[in-house]
Amino acid sequence: VKQAVDEDCNGKITAQELQTSLMNNNCTPFNSETCRLMVGMFDVDRNGTIDIYEFSSLWKYIQEWRACFDSFDTDRSGTIDVHELNNAFKTFGYNLSQNFCQLCIRVFDRKGHSSIKFDDFIQCCVMLKVLSAKFMQKDVQKTGVIRVYYEEVSEDGYESRLRTHVFCGDSHDYNS
Numbered sequence: 001v002k003q004a005v006d007e008d009c010n011g012k013i014t015a016q017e018l019q020t021s022l023m024n025n026n027c028t029p030f031n032s033e034t035c036r037l038m039v040g041m042f043d044v045d046r047n048g049t050i051d052i053y054e055f056s057s058l059w060k061y062i063q064e065w066r067a068c069f070d071s072f073d074t075d076r077s078g079t080i081d082v083h084e085l086n087n088a089f090k091t092f093g094y095n096l097s098q099n100f101c102q103l104c105i106r107v108f109d110r111k112g113h114s115s116i117k118f119d120d121f122i123q124c125c126v127m128l129k130v131l132s133a134k135f136m137q138k139d140v141q142k143t144g145v146i147r148v149y150y151e152e153v154s155e156d157g158y159e160s161r162l163r164t165h166v167f168c169g170d171s172h173d174y175n176s
């Protein structure tokens with residue numbers, strides 16, 4: 001697999017190479033933000049690319065997300081709609097409102113189909129996990145309501161032009 005991904009065969013995979021080789025169910029390539037996010041997560045030695053060791057954990061991670069995505073795509077549409085997302089969040093241990101799930105679909109649905117693809121699903125879940133951890137830190141008075149600016153959670157090396165206000169209720173640790 002790695003050879004196919006590592007286009008210039010230099011033993012290192014960039015976010016861009018990752019993007020051209022990863023596919024959603026409908027054969028569209030992964031969005032670049034999800035690829036940068038994943039390279040940022042698995043680039044253990046922080047050299048900006050993915051080597052063979054880093055790649056094996058990244059690949060395992062994608063396979064796990066694939067199985068997870070398929071198990072929540074109950075109508076086999078190849079995308080996750082708001083009800084399927086709600087089920088997924090519940091299974092992950094998050095107690096979030098239907099409105100919040102709708103907001104997630106709106107933010108991550110790039111095509112306006114009211115559903116999200118595999119790459120967006122990964123990005124959405126990773127973002128929720130990061131936000132949830134930040135939420136716990138910020139919610140010192142345990143009121144259940146905080147305001148988070150995207151820049152505050154983007155210190156892991158992946159940049160974004162997004163500035164999002166996120167209000168969420170009772171959220172729990174990510175258990176899986």
Ligand SMILES: [Ca+2]
Pocket residue numbers: 042043044045046047048049050051054
């Ligand atoms: Ca690396």
Ligand SMILES: [Ca+2]
Pocket residue numbers: 072073074075076077078079080081084
């Ligand atoms: Ca579906």
